[in-house]
Amino acid sequence: MRIYAQTPARRTWQQLGDAVLLGWCAGWVLVGTLLHGLIGELAGPGRALEGAGRDFSGSMAEVGATVGDVPVAGGALQAPFDSARGAGDALAAAGQAQQDVVARIAWWLAVVITLIPVGWALLRWIPHRARWMREAAAAGRVLDDLDLLALRALSRRSLTRVAAVHPEPGAAWRAGDPGVIAALARLELAELGLRPRVRVTGAG
Numbered sequence: 001m002r003i004y005a006q007t008p009a010r011r012t013w014q015q016l017g018d019a020v021l022l023g024w025c026a027g028w029v030l031v032g033t034l035l036h037g038l039i040g041e042l043a044g045p046g047r048a049l050e051g052a053g054r055d056f057s058g059s060m061a062e063v064g065a066t067v068g069d070v071p072v073a074g075g076a077l078q079a080p081f082d083s084a085r086g087a088g089d090a091l092a093a094a095g096q097a098q099q100d101v102v103a104r105i106a107w108w109l110a111v112v113i114t115l116i117p118v119g120w121a122l123l124r125w126i127p128h129r130a131r132w133m134r135e136a137a138a139a140g141r142v143l144d145d146l147d148l149l150a151l152r153a154l155s156r157r158s159l160t161r162v163a164a165v166h167p168e169p170g171a172a173w174r175a176g177d178p179g180v181i182a183a184l185a186r187l188e189l190a191e192l193g194l195r196p197r198v199r200v201t202g203a204g
Contacts, residue, residue: 002136005193014129014193021125025118032114039106043099050095057088132192139192146196150184157187 005011142148150173154162165183166172172180189196 001133002140003133005132005136006195007190007193010193014132017125018129021121024121028114028117032110035113036106036110039102039109042106043102046095046098046102048095049098050092053088053091053093053095055088057085057092060085060088136192136194139189139194143189143194143196146181146185149188150181153184153188153191157191161187 004014162169166180169180
C-alpha cells in the first residue's frame with residue numbers, strides 16, 4: 001500500500017502533516033509527564049507524615065519493650081506505649097493514604113490532559129490519511145483505464161477545473177475524444193498525487 005503521494009507537492013504536504021502530528025502528540029505526552037511530576041510533588045507532606053508516624057511508632061515500640069522488662073509492673077507500664085505505637089501506625093497509614101490519593105490524581109490528570117488533544121488530532125488526521133491510502137491503492141489498480149479515471153474526474157472534481165479541460169467535457173468524453181479523456185485522467189491522478197503509468201497527453 002502506498003503511504004505517500006508521488007507528486008512532490010502532495011507528498012511534501014503529507015509528510016509535513018505526519019511530522020506535525022508526531023510533534024503534537026510528543027508535545028502533549030511531555031506536558032502530561034511534567035504535570036504528573038508537578039502534582040506528584042504534592043505527595044511530599046504525605047511522605048513526611050508517613051515517615052514521622054513510622055519513626056514515632058518505632059520509638060514507642062523500643063521504649064515499650066524496654067519498660068516491659070521491668071519486673072511485676074512491666075506489663076502495666078508497657079500498655080501506654082503500645083497505645084502510642086498504634087497512634088504512630090495510624091499516622092503513617094494516613095500519610096500513605098494521602099500519597100495514594102495524590103498519585104491517582106496525578107495519573108488521571110496526566111492521562112486526560114494527554115489523551116484529549118492527542119485523540120482529537122489522531123481522529124482528524126488518521127482517517128484522512130487512511131482514506132487517501134485506500135484511494136491511491138484503488139487508483140493504482142486502474143492506472144491504465146483512462147476512461148474510468150476520466151469519468152471519475154467528471155463526477156468528482158470541481159466544475160471549474162473540469163471546464164478548463166474542454167468547453168464541453170461531458171460531450172467530449174462520451175464521444176471518446178482521446179485528448180479530453182487523457183486530460184481528465186491526468187486531472188484525477190493529479191488530485192490524488194499520483195503519476196500515470198505511461199505519459200498521457202492531450203487537451204489541457
